[in-house]
Amino acid sequence: MPYVPDLRVLLTAGYRVERDGIAYVVEPVDLGAVVLPTGRVVGCDPLIPHTTPFVEEVAPGRYALRAWVAVVRRDGTEDRRIAALQLVVADAPTASWTMALLPGQDPASLGDDDFFGYAVGAGTATLADQVAIDAVNEWDYDQLDEAFIPAQVPEDPIEAVVAAVVDEPTGANVYVVGAGWGDGRYATYVGRTDDGRITAFVTDFRVVPPPP
Numbered sequence: 001m002p003y004v005p006d007l008r009v010l011l012t013a014g015y016r017v018e019r020d021g022i023a024y025v026v027e028p029v030d031l032g033a034v035v036l037p038t039g040r041v042v043g044c045d046p047l048i049p050h051t052t053p054f055v056e057e058v059a060p061g062r063y064a065l066r067a068w069v070a071v072v073r074r075d076g077t078e079d080r081r082i083a084a085l086q087l088v089v090a091d092a093p094t095a096s097w098t099m100a101l102l103p104g105q106d107p108a109s110l111g112d113d114d115f116f117g118y119a120v121g122a123g124t125a126t127l128a129d130q131v132a133i134d135a136v137n138e139w140d141y142d143q144l145d146e147a148f149i150p151a152q153v154p155e156d157p158i159e160a161v162v163a164a165v166v167d168e169p170t171g172a173n174v175y176v177v178g179a180g181w182g183d184g185r186y187a188t189y190v191g192r193t194d195d196g197r198i199t200a201f202v203t204d205f206r207v208v209p210p211p212p
Contacts, residue, residue, distance in 0.1 A: 002099065002107055002110040002111065002112060002113070002114050002115050003112055003113065004097050004098060004099060004189065005097070005189070005204065005210055006097065007084070007094075007097055007189060007191070007202050007204065008094060009210075009211055010026060010068060010083065010084055010204065010208055011028075011068060011084065011086060011202065012026070013026070013027055013028050014026070014027065015208075017208065017209060017211055017212075019209045019212075021074060021075075022072060022073070022074040023072070023073045023074070024070050024071070024072055024073075024083075024207070024208045024209070025070065025071045025073075026068050026069065026070050026071075026083060026208060027068070027069055027071070028066050028067070028068055028069075029066065029067045029068075029069055029158050030064060030065075030066050031065045031066060031067055031161060031163070031175055031177075032064075032065060032163060032175065033062040033063065033064060033065070034062070034063050034064075034065045034087060034127065034128060034129070034173060034175065035061075035062055035129065035132075035165075035170065035171045035172050035173050036058065036060055036061060036062070036063060036128075036129040036172070037060055037129055037131050037167075037170035037171070037172050038057075038060055038129055038130055038131055039057045039058045039059050039060045039061070039129070040053035040054075040057055040129060040130040041053055041054050041056070041057070041058065041087065041100075041127060041128070041129065041130075041201055042054070042126075042127070042128055042129070042130050042132075042133045043100065043118050043125070043126070043127050043188040043201065043203055044118045044125070044126060044133060045118065045119065045120040045121055045122050045123075045124050045125055045126075045179070046124060046125075046126045046128070046133065046136050046148070046174050046176055047121075047122035047124050047144060047148065047149075047176070048119070048121045048122055049137050050118065050133060050137075051130065051133055051134055051137060052102050052103070053102075053130045054100045054101060054102060054188070054190075054201070055100075055101050055102065055103060056100060056101075056190050056198060056201075058089050058198055063087055063088055063089055064087075064088040065085070065086070065087055065088070065127065065175055066085075066086040066088060067082050067084070067085055067086075067157075067158060067161070067177055068082070068083050068084040068085075068086065069081070069082055069083065069157065069158060070082075070083035070207045070208050072207070080155075080156060080157055080158075081157060081178070081180055081181060081205070081207045082157045082158075082177050082178050082179070082180060082205060082207075083180065083204075083205055083207040083208045084202055084203060084204050084205060084207075085125060085126075085127055085177055085202070085203045085205070086200050086201070086202045087127040087200060087201040087202075088199075088200055089198045089199055089200055089201070090193070090197060090198065090199045090200075092193050092197065092199050093193065093199075094191035094192065094193065094199045094200065095192060095193055095194045096191070096192050097189045097190065097191055097192075097202075098189065098190050098192070099115060099116060099187060099188075099189055099190075100116075100187075100188040100189060100190050100201060101116060102116065115187040116187060117185040117186045117187040117188065118185065118186060118188070118203075119184075119185050120179045120182070120183050120184055120185070120186060121183055122183075123178060123179055123182045123183055124148075124176045124177065124178060124179055125176075125177055125178075125179040125186065125203060125205070126174050126175055126176055126177065127175075127188070127201055127203065128172070128173070128174045128175070129170075129172045131167050131170055131172040132166050132167055132172035132173060132174050133174070135166040135167040135172065136166050136174060139166075147162070147164040147166075148162045148164065148174075148176045149162075150162065157177070157178040160177075160178055161175060161176065161177050161178075162175070162176045163175045163176070179205050180205025180206060180207045181205070181206075181207065184206070186203050186204065186205055186206065187203070187204060188201055188202065188203045188204075189201070189202050189203075189204065
Protein backbone atom coordinates (compact mmCIF):
# COMPACT_ATOMS: atom_id res chain seq x y z
CA MET A 1 0.00 0.00 0.00
CA PRO A 2 1.25 3.54 -0.74
CA TYR A 3 2.36 5.95 1.93
CA VAL A 4 -0.33 8.52 2.79
CA PRO A 5 0.98 11.61 4.61
CA ASP A 6 -0.64 13.06 7.69
CA LEU A 7 -1.47 16.46 6.28
CA ARG A 8 -2.50 17.98 9.60
CA VAL A 9 1.01 19.37 10.10
CA LEU A 10 1.07 20.99 6.66
CA LEU A 11 -2.39 22.48 7.30
CA THR A 12 -1.28 24.24 10.48
CA ALA A 13 -0.73 27.99 10.48
CA GLY A 14 2.87 28.74 11.39
CA TYR A 15 4.07 25.17 10.82
CA ARG A 16 7.85 25.27 10.39
CA VAL A 17 10.34 22.66 9.33
CA GLU A 18 14.00 22.88 8.36
CA ARG A 19 15.74 20.42 6.09
CA ASP A 20 19.24 20.57 4.55
CA GLY A 21 19.66 24.22 5.52
CA ILE A 22 16.33 25.25 3.99
CA ALA A 23 13.55 26.57 6.26
CA TYR A 24 9.87 26.28 5.38
CA VAL A 25 7.12 28.23 7.15
CA VAL A 26 3.49 27.69 6.18
CA GLU A 27 0.57 30.13 6.40
CA PRO A 28 -3.04 29.85 5.17
CA VAL A 29 -4.69 32.25 2.74
CA ASP A 30 -8.45 32.06 2.19
CA LEU A 31 -9.20 32.45 -1.50
CA GLY A 32 -13.00 32.47 -1.54
CA ALA A 33 -15.93 30.14 -2.16
CA VAL A 34 -16.06 27.41 -4.76
CA VAL A 35 -19.53 26.63 -6.11
CA LEU A 36 -20.13 22.90 -6.51
CA PRO A 37 -23.49 22.43 -8.27
CA THR A 38 -23.10 18.63 -8.43
CA GLY A 39 -20.65 17.91 -5.59
CA ARG A 40 -18.45 15.93 -7.97
CA VAL A 41 -14.95 17.28 -7.32
CA VAL A 42 -12.23 17.43 -9.96
CA GLY A 43 -8.57 18.08 -9.21
CA CYS A 44 -6.61 19.09 -12.28
CA ASP A 45 -4.59 21.62 -14.20
CA PRO A 46 -7.54 23.62 -15.58
CA LEU A 47 -5.54 24.83 -18.59
CA ILE A 48 -5.18 21.30 -19.97
CA PRO A 49 -8.13 18.96 -20.69
CA HIS A 50 -9.35 16.83 -17.78
CA THR A 51 -12.91 15.86 -16.93
CA THR A 52 -12.97 12.90 -14.54
CA PRO A 53 -14.15 13.64 -10.99
CA PHE A 54 -12.94 11.81 -7.90
CA VAL A 55 -14.94 8.85 -6.64
CA GLU A 56 -15.68 10.71 -3.41
CA GLU A 57 -18.56 13.19 -3.69
CA VAL A 58 -19.97 15.87 -1.39
CA ALA A 59 -23.33 17.59 -1.15
CA PRO A 60 -23.83 20.37 -3.71
CA GLY A 61 -23.13 23.80 -2.25
CA ARG A 62 -20.53 26.50 -1.66
CA TYR A 63 -17.25 25.54 -0.02
CA ALA A 64 -14.27 27.58 1.10
CA LEU A 65 -11.04 27.24 -0.87
CA ARG A 66 -7.79 27.82 1.00
CA ALA A 67 -4.20 28.01 -0.21
CA TRP A 68 -1.36 27.05 2.11
CA VAL A 69 1.63 29.18 1.21
CA ALA A 70 5.15 28.13 2.12
CA VAL A 71 7.78 30.78 2.70
CA VAL A 72 11.01 29.06 1.67
CA ARG A 73 14.24 30.58 3.05
CA ARG A 74 17.74 29.51 2.01
CA ASP A 75 21.11 31.21 1.66
CA GLY A 76 19.64 34.58 2.61
CA THR A 77 16.94 34.43 -0.06
CA GLU A 78 13.18 34.00 0.31
CA ASP A 79 10.68 32.43 -2.06
CA ARG A 80 6.93 31.89 -1.72
CA ARG A 81 5.14 28.90 -3.17
CA ILE A 82 1.67 27.42 -2.82
CA ALA A 83 2.35 24.21 -0.94
CA ALA A 84 -1.20 22.88 -0.81
CA LEU A 85 -4.71 23.67 -2.03
CA GLN A 86 -7.53 22.81 0.38
CA LEU A 87 -11.24 22.57 -0.39
CA VAL A 88 -12.86 22.84 3.04
CA VAL A 89 -15.95 20.63 3.19
CA ALA A 90 -16.69 20.55 6.93
CA ASP A 91 -15.47 22.50 9.94
CA ALA A 92 -14.59 19.39 11.93
CA PRO A 93 -11.37 17.71 13.07
CA THR A 94 -9.75 15.46 10.45
CA ALA A 95 -8.92 12.07 11.91
CA SER A 96 -7.52 10.34 8.81
CA TRP A 97 -6.47 10.85 5.21
CA THR A 98 -6.90 8.66 2.15
CA MET A 99 -5.79 9.20 -1.43
CA ALA A 100 -8.49 10.70 -3.64
CA LEU A 101 -9.18 8.19 -6.40
CA LEU A 102 -10.62 8.18 -9.88
CA PRO A 103 -12.89 5.32 -11.00
CA GLY A 104 -10.89 2.12 -11.48
CA GLN A 105 -7.88 3.20 -9.43
CA ASP A 106 -6.82 0.72 -6.75
CA PRO A 107 -4.30 1.97 -4.16
CA ALA A 108 -3.36 -1.65 -3.42
CA SER A 109 -1.69 -1.72 -6.84
CA LEU A 110 0.78 1.02 -5.86
CA GLY A 111 4.23 0.66 -4.37
CA ASP A 112 5.30 2.30 -1.12
CA ASP A 113 6.45 5.51 -2.82
CA ASP A 114 3.84 5.59 -5.59
CA PHE A 115 0.65 7.64 -5.79
CA PHE A 116 -2.21 8.51 -8.08
CA GLY A 117 -2.26 12.16 -9.02
CA TYR A 118 -3.17 14.61 -11.73
CA ALA A 119 -0.70 15.95 -14.24
CA VAL A 120 0.18 19.65 -14.28
CA GLY A 121 1.49 20.82 -17.62
CA ALA A 122 0.72 24.55 -17.56
CA GLY A 123 1.98 25.20 -14.03
CA THR A 124 -1.53 25.67 -12.61
CA ALA A 125 -4.01 23.70 -10.53
CA THR A 126 -7.56 23.80 -9.17
CA LEU A 127 -10.19 21.94 -7.18
CA ALA A 128 -13.59 22.55 -8.78
CA ASP A 129 -16.88 20.96 -9.75
CA GLN A 130 -17.11 18.71 -12.79
CA VAL A 131 -19.60 21.17 -14.34
CA ALA A 132 -16.98 23.93 -14.15
CA ILE A 133 -14.20 21.82 -15.64
CA ASP A 134 -16.45 20.55 -18.44
CA ALA A 135 -17.26 24.17 -19.27
CA VAL A 136 -13.60 25.21 -19.33
CA ASN A 137 -12.77 22.28 -21.58
CA GLU A 138 -15.10 23.80 -24.18
CA TRP A 139 -13.30 27.15 -24.18
CA ASP A 140 -10.83 28.10 -26.86
CA TYR A 141 -7.40 29.57 -26.12
CA ASP A 142 -8.59 33.17 -26.40
CA GLN A 143 -11.24 32.61 -23.72
CA LEU A 144 -8.75 30.91 -21.41
CA ASP A 145 -6.21 33.67 -22.00
CA GLU A 146 -8.69 36.44 -21.24
CA ALA A 147 -10.06 34.81 -18.07
CA PHE A 148 -7.07 33.13 -16.49
CA ILE A 149 -3.72 34.20 -17.97
CA PRO A 150 -2.48 37.63 -16.82
CA ALA A 151 -0.30 39.70 -19.12
CA GLN A 152 2.37 39.69 -16.41
CA VAL A 153 2.41 37.06 -13.69
CA PRO A 154 3.06 38.58 -10.23
CA GLU A 155 5.92 37.15 -8.20
CA ASP A 156 3.68 36.52 -5.20
CA PRO A 157 1.71 33.33 -5.95
CA ILE A 158 -1.37 34.59 -4.11
CA GLU A 159 -1.49 37.77 -6.19
CA ALA A 160 -1.36 35.49 -9.26
CA VAL A 161 -4.50 33.53 -8.26
CA VAL A 162 -7.29 34.14 -10.76
CA ALA A 163 -10.97 33.19 -10.35
CA ALA A 164 -13.86 33.26 -12.80
CA VAL A 165 -17.40 31.95 -13.08
CA VAL A 166 -17.27 29.56 -16.02
CA ASP A 167 -20.85 28.23 -16.05
CA GLU A 168 -23.37 31.04 -15.66
CA PRO A 169 -26.53 28.89 -15.17
CA THR A 170 -25.10 27.17 -12.09
CA GLY A 171 -22.54 29.74 -10.93
CA ALA A 172 -19.80 27.08 -11.05
CA ASN A 173 -16.41 28.75 -10.83
CA VAL A 174 -12.73 27.95 -11.11
CA TYR A 175 -9.80 29.29 -9.11
CA VAL A 176 -6.51 28.97 -10.97
CA VAL A 177 -3.49 28.79 -8.64
CA GLY A 178 0.19 28.18 -9.17
CA ALA A 179 1.07 24.53 -8.53
CA GLY A 180 4.01 24.43 -6.13
CA TRP A 181 7.26 24.46 -8.10
CA GLY A 182 5.37 24.04 -11.39
CA ASP A 183 4.75 21.14 -13.73
CA GLY A 184 4.64 17.61 -12.37
CA ARG A 185 2.15 15.15 -10.92
CA TYR A 186 0.42 15.79 -7.63
CA ALA A 187 -1.75 13.68 -5.37
CA THR A 188 -4.98 14.83 -3.76
CA TYR A 189 -6.11 13.46 -0.42
CA VAL A 190 -9.50 13.23 1.26
CA GLY A 191 -9.76 14.04 4.97
CA ARG A 192 -12.37 12.34 7.14
CA THR A 193 -13.68 12.57 10.66
CA ASP A 194 -13.68 9.60 13.05
CA ASP A 195 -17.14 8.64 11.78
CA GLY A 196 -16.14 8.87 8.11
CA ARG A 197 -17.55 12.25 7.10
CA ILE A 198 -15.48 14.13 4.51
CA THR A 199 -13.81 17.25 5.90
CA ALA A 200 -11.61 18.33 2.98
CA PHE A 201 -9.92 17.63 -0.33
CA VAL A 202 -6.25 18.66 -0.28
CA THR A 203 -3.76 18.66 -3.14
CA ASP A 204 -0.19 18.46 -1.82
CA PHE A 205 2.24 20.17 -4.20
CA ARG A 206 5.23 18.56 -2.48
CA VAL A 207 6.90 21.83 -1.59
CA VAL A 208 7.24 21.24 2.16
CA PRO A 209 9.08 18.09 3.30
CA PRO A 210 7.37 15.88 5.87
CA PRO A 211 8.39 16.26 9.52
CA PRO A 212 11.46 14.24 10.52
